[in-house]
Amino acid sequence: MVKIPEEEIEKKLLKQIINLIQIGWRGRIITIGYDETVKQIKKGRKGFLILAEDIAERTKRNILKEGNLEYFQLFTKSQLGNFIGKKEVGIIFVPTTKFGLKLKGLIAQYFELKRR
Template sequence: MNKIYSMLGIAKKGGNISIGYDATLINIKSNKSELVLLASDASDKTKKNVQFFCDQYDAKYIEYGEKEVLGKCLGRKVVGVLSITDKNIASYIINNI
């Protein structure tokens, strides 16, 4: 397991991650999202919608990992999209990808 997934696990324990499409959109719209992570195998519709809202609300997003691997490190089955609300964790992930 690489550093990024470990950091996501730590962020979840610290309550700095919102998992799922709806929770992520709420964070984007309320400007709480420092970084949005999209699974590379998320559906095209999901990617397009999330990218649209990120562009509209000036939120950063990156495509990283696969749904099952993201889910595994966050204690879920699959995770297609998530939002990181902590500035330090977000910059760590950006700098280490």
């Protein structure tokens, strides 16, 4: 049995996460930005957030006050924006759908690997 280095697995997981973010954006499954995310929360939509690592602490605090949502801090604002063809993106709302659960699972796997 061949052992794959953890760095290799990490890279593949990140690539899959990026691909799913891109698919979610093109398929209009995910929502980006503070105001649009607040609209989704107020409509009662369930989901989780991907927050940029360099998002302002105040913005993070305010969005988390809007709804008790699980969140992951991953990538920078410019990286998230680059993935979907925007300048900068600080907040992504991912609804709880099959797509969302798949993305959440990959992100959880990634963080589990990072913790080791």
